[in-house]
Amino acid sequence: MSETITTDAVIIGAGPCGLFAVFELGLLDIKAHVIDILDRPGGQCAELYPEKPIYDIPALPIVTGQELTARLLDQSKPFHPEYHFNQMVTELKKRDSGFEIKTDGGLVFHSKVVVVAAGGGSFQPKKPPIPGIDAYEGTSVFYSVKKIDSLSGKDVLIVGGGDSALDWTLNLQPVAKSLTLLHRRDDFRAAPDSVRKMRELVAGGNMQFKLGQVTGLKGEAGVLSAATVKGNDGAIFDIACNAMLPFFGLTMKLGPVADWGLNLHENLIPVDTAMFQSSEPGIFAIGDINTYPGKLKLILSGFHEAALMAQQAFHIKNPGERLLFQYTTSSSSLQKKLGVA
């Protein structure tokens, strides 16, 4: 187990609101660590619409999700936030002072305040609704690969046509006993180089590529023996395999947020509109994950929420201290923090 990271604030979620919270907290000298389940910052902007334009960010008539993320990262850089990607927060509990946060990657944080900026929850792999698939999950059906060795010597079936499917095809082909890639069409939404390498492996007889969609699974006691496939010509056939990896992208699930003992309303965290605090003092919720009368799920609302949240976070970090309201335009102390004075 790793040693505990002690900090002022833990921000759960590195989407636009979480990133802007770093900035607002930073202005008030509140140091933040940011945790996200994805492998990169941006949240929905990175995962759902990196290339798509957003038209309602004040003063940016048009900006892509990717660009907005890059700008927010840049804006919060003076505050040296620390990012922890590929980590899902599994536990959040109260300590004598502040909170303890644990992740599925074994990280432990002690923090005075927690900012839940988790958007629609956590992005998790989509599980195809193939009848009976539950019985094989974790034993023969895997949505991610933690250790390549665990699949060595197996007859592996990979389903999908995106980068994950292609990357794992190339990574697992050398260690698997046999490997079949199944996709619904002969086009891929993946890096052309990966597709070329895959086709070379097929041409060399080192793996198989089949067209179709899985309709059923065969096996016993959690051990898969074959997947039943409907080919694009309508023919039904079996592909023998004892490991199957479906890659159908990610979907948002509320996830462990529900287990943190916070009041929830229709999977959202109710907050007040002065501090954006949850039912637990010291735990704030900003952005799409919160709810209050009149709430609009807009990035700009999340920015406003971050600013007000930071004011209250200051009072939790510095009890009894007066907070002097200042503008970045005129305050030399703020400008010093921003590294521009």
Next chain:
Amino acid sequence: MAKITFILHNGTEQAVNGTPGMSVMETAIKNMVPGIDADCGGACACATCHVYVEPEWTEKTGARSSMEEDMLDFAFDVRPESRLSCQIKVTDAIDGLRVKVPEKQF
């Protein structure tokens, strides 16, 4: 106004009025049609507004764009009549449209 009928997985039908200019997905969300999730809000980025267009309507609803074709890779049980409902625009020409909602947007 264009009448759009959603045939739910359990066989029940829900007929709603669509406003030209909106998408079939937006029409479904506005009328709380169950089974259309639309996680991404209509950006053709999530494949959770998947529907099956009834055969007699496929010509009027047109062909999938290449972006839509890509996104359908993330849907389940994709058929020739599969579409993402955020990519079908409501027009007077589709008055009477019938689409089936899959068992689950997963």
